[in-house]
Amino acid sequence: MNRFIKVTGLLMLSCGILAGCGEDVSHETAEKEESVQTKASSTEKEVSTYKQFAIEQLDEFVMATEGFVEAVKAGDVEKAKELYAPARMYFERSEPIAESFGDLDPRIDARLADIQAEGQGEEEWSGYHKLEYGLWEEGTTEGYEETADQLLKDVKELRAKVETVEVTPDLMITGAVDLLNEVSTSKITGEEEIYSHTDLYDFKANVEGAEKIFEIFKEKLTAKDADLVKKLDENFTVLDDLLAKYEDGKGGYVSYEKLTQEDTKALSSAVDNLGEPLSQMAIVVE
Amino acid sequence: MNTKEEQSLFKKGFSRREILKTAGIGSAGVILGATGFSGILTAFGETPFVDDNHETKNKVNFYGKHQSGILTKNPEHAYFVSLNCTAKSKVELKEMFQLWTRYSVQLMNGHLVEPDSANKLLPAPDTGEAVGLDASHLTLTFGVGPSLFEKSELGMEHMKPHELKDLPHFPKDQLDPRYVGGDICIQACADDPQVAFHAVRNLIRSARGLVTMRWSQTGFNSYGMKDKKKMTPRNLFAFKDGTGNPNVDDTKEMDEVVWVQPGESESWMSGGSYLAVRRIQMHLETWDRTALREQEATFGRHRDTGAPIGKSDEFSDMEIERKENGKSVVPENSHVFLARQVKDRMLRRSFSFSDGINSDTGSFDAGLLFISFQKNPQQFINIQNSFGRADKLNEYITHRGSALFACFPGVKKGSYLGAGLFD
Ligand code: HEM
Numbered sequence: 001m002n003r004f005i006k007v008t009g010l011l012m013l014s015c016g017i018l019a020g021c022g023e024d025v026s027h028e029t030a031e032k033e034e035s036v037q038t039k040a041s042s043t044e045k046e047v048s049t050y051k052q053f054a055i056e057q058l059d060e061f062v063m064a065t066e067g068f069v070e071a072v073k074a075g076d077v078e079k080a081k082e083l084y085a086p087a088r089m090y091f092e093r094s095e096p097i098a099e100s101f102g103d104l105d106p107r108i109d110a111r112l113a114d115i116q117a118e119g120q121g122e123e124e125w126s127g128y129h130k131l132e133y134g135l136w137e138e139g140t141t142e143g144y145e146e147t148a149d150q151l152l153k154d155v156k157e158l159r160a161k162v163e164t165v166e167v168t169p170d171l172m173i174t175g176a177v178d179l180l181n182e183v184s185t186s187k188i189t190g191e192e193e194i195y196s197h198t199d200l201y202d203f204k205a206n207v208e209g210a211e212k213i214f215e216i217f218k219e220k221l222t223a224k225d226a227d228l229v230k231k232l233d234e235n236f237t238v239l240d241d242l243l244a245k246y247e248d249g250k251g252g253y254v255s256y257e258k259l260t261q262e263d264t265k266a267l268s269s270a271v272d273n274l275g276e277p278l279s280q281m282a283i284v285v286e
Numbered sequence: 287m288n289t290k291e292e293q294s295l296f297k298k299g300f301s302r303r304e305i306l307k308t309a310g311i312g313s314a315g316v317i318l319g320a321t322g323f324s325g326i327l328t329a330f331g332e333t334p335f336v337d338d339n340h341e342t343k344n345k346v347n348f349y350g351k352h353q354s355g356i357l358t359k360n361p362e363h364a365y366f367v368s369l370n371c372t373a374k375s376k377v378e379l380k381e382m383f384q385l386w387t388r389y390s391v392q393l394m395n396g397h398l399v400e401p402d403s404a405n406k407l408l409p410a411p412d413t414g415e416a417v418g419l420d421a422s423h424l425t426l427t428f429g430v431g432p433s434l435f436e437k438s439e440l441g442m443e444h445m446k447p448h449e450l451k452d453l454p455h456f457p458k459d460q461l462d463p464r465y466v467g468g469d470i471c472i473q474a475c476a477d478d479p480q481v482a483f484h485a486v487r488n489l490i491r492s493a494r495g496l497v498t499m500r501w502s503q504t505g506f507n508s509y510g511m512k513d514k515k516k517m518t519p520r521n522l523f524a525f526k527d528g529t530g531n532p533n534v535d536d537t538k539e540m541d542e543v544v545w546v547q548p549g550e551s552e553s554w555m556s557g558g559s560y561l562a563v564r565r566i567q568m569h570l571e572t573w574d575r576t577a578l579r580e581q582e583a584t585f586g587r588h589r590d591t592g593a594p595i596g597k598s599d600e601f602s603d604m605e606i607e608r609k610e611n612g613k614s615v616v617p618e619n620s621h622v623f624l625a626r627q628v629k630d631r632m633l634r635r636s637f638s639f640s641d642g643i644n645s646d647t648g649s650f651d652a653g654l655l656f657i658s659f660q661k662n663p664q665q666f667i668n669i670q671n672s673f674g675r676a677d678k679l680n681e682y683i684t685h686r687g688s689a690l691f692a693c694f695p696g697v698k699k700g701s702y703l704g705a706g707l708f709d
């Protein structure tokens with residue numbers, strides 16, 4: 001926010017308190033809102049960069065899902081288990097976009113608990129987590145062929161629909177914070193991947209998704225509040241470093257069950273510390 | 287606008303009630319830009335200073351010789367929190383206390399910590415749950431624990447008062463690590479539990495990255511009224527708690543018991559006090575099957591009146607050496623008798639708590655958030671040691687939590703919390 005607006009803000013403040021200059025107040029408000037609007041429209045570049053990113057992610061997601069589905073249908077449990085978590089990362093990274101489709105998102109990503117919470121029965125359950133159940137709980141792919149086929153169909157539909165999403169700065173800003181909220185509410189507690197315990201993959205992908213949005217806004221943000229950028233950079237680094245502690249040396253992550261309460265507490269507070277400044281990113285539209 | 291006018295303007299702040307009235311019609315609060323209060327002031331090269339607003343209803347002053355929440359009478363609800371410090375330097379910590387100073391004044395004025403922003407994509411700077419509530423006699427008391435001085439990145443080892451150390455292990459202590467220690471504490475007290483909680487929540491939110499929460503405990507006190515005056519509150523054992531306290535209106539007595547005098551500790555503690563906090567479980571089930579006479583013998587006072595055993599007025603002299611047939615009237619293993627075996631005194635400011643049930647035993651998880659203020663932790667230690675294994679009360683209680691904090695002296699207008707320690 002530039003100095004001019006700050007000064008204006010101060011003058012309006014005096015009006016508000018002294019309550020003696022009502023007309024001026026409305027006039028100034030209009031002026032301020034207008035300036036917010038103008039600047040919002042200058043985020044075109046950022047918006048299209050983000051859309052491009054989401055499309056790329058979902059392209060990869062289709063391919064990775066193809067590989068995973070193939071393994072399931074070939075009855076190769078080990079291979080399918082190996083491909084499961086990495087494939088999901090593309091989805092988790094672009095979740096702000098994927099979530100725009102109210103029906104597709106649950107078909108691909110619902111946990112049994114979500115389905116039940118909706119008052120539906122187990123037969124309504126589909127998607128990745130159902131296959132997760134088969135692979136880890138039952139140790140089989142048998143009987144899951146149809147689920148696998150449907151999953152691939154849904155994922156392809158998602159990819160096709162992305163073209164139609166209207167990406168706005170609002171969606172990006174809210175999305176970045178939502179990604180971290182996802183981490184806080186379900187990844188930290190290990191409630192996302194209750195059979196495979198591959199929560200750290202989703203965790204990492206959510207953080208990367210948020211970081212991407214930050215990177216896209218970084219230039220604009222630096223011009224407005226370099227301190228905020230510095231703070232965000234630092235906090236992303238802290239969190240990335242913490243996550244790196246749990247890499248398994250084979251390009252993946254250790255089972256979430258290996259983490260102690262101290263570990264998850266440290267991760268949780270790193271996420272909170274990042275979330276607070278991240279929620280200030282909305283100043284880019286001012 | 288000249289500087290004086292700006293200052294007087296900002297001193298007014300934003301009343302939470304005012305915000306209610308004006309919201310949505312282009313009020314001052316709504317129009318202000320995202321960077322908010324401090325941002326605007328910084329644009330004028332001003333250090334933000336907010337004063338106590340004397341027009342605020344139900345207000346306790348922030349500025350003064352001593353911090354609020356120590357001598358402040360009749361606290362109703364408390365939210366006590368112990369924090370870990372994760373600041374990487376003393377400067378970061380100092381800035382946090384500077385911000386907390388400004389926020390504390392705003393909160394104790396019943397105002398938003400920062401005015402709302404015009405940008406609806408930003409979360410509101412104040413979390414908002416106290417909107418519409420007044421200052422509710424909010425007090426905020428800040429202290430630092432021994433472990434803060436052991437952090438080499440802060441470089442404050444040499445500032446540590448030698449009496450600021452973890453409390454020793456006492457006989458019968460059964461401390462639960464989930465309720466022990468801390469680098470920094472905030473004690474928020476108010477007539478309304480939501481006002482107290484709101485204050486702590488906003489302070490912690492403003493310090494994300496610099497502190498993490500270690501443990502917390504809420505507590506409450508309820509006051510019966512007699513002749514329009516509040517009576518001594520009862521704890522969950524139904525006994526009046528606080529009767530034997532020194533008189534907070536007696537400045538001389540307070541200087542002797544509560545306030546660190548110049549030369550008695552590190553200079554940054556002059557005018558400050560040591561806060562001992564114990565989370566004490568009270569075994570209500572056992573207590574409730576104890577005969578009334580036994581209960582009274584446990585404390586050395588009557589339950590109904592709070593009077594010393596054998597007397598009828600709550601405030602009549604204990605006369606602890608009273609004997610009948612060669613036996614002490616006030617039992618020698620009673621809580622009060624033992625407390626009086628040492629010459630040390632303290633100012634107790636405790637709260638009851640009830641935290642649901644203990645999942646292992648199915649009994650109430652209830653007790654006393656014991657808080658006492660004294661100029662030297664040794665006063666607490668001596669009294670607690672006098673109880674030792676002898677206190678009849680031990681049968682009915684278990685100490686689960688413990689911490690000691692050095693509470694800063696009060697803040698002068700224009701200065702900030704802990705200035706003597708950080709400057
Ligand atoms: C759950 C634990 C406790 C309960 C229920 C309790 C309760 C009481 C009660 C009912 C009294 C008498 C009324 C009064 O003077 O306030 C009293 C007095 C007192 N208690 Fe406690 N107390 C507890 C723990 C402690 C602890 C941990 C200390 C300090 C180490 C302490 C120090 C004192 C002192 C100094 C007095 C005043 C004695 C006098 O001079 O008359 N109490 N307490």
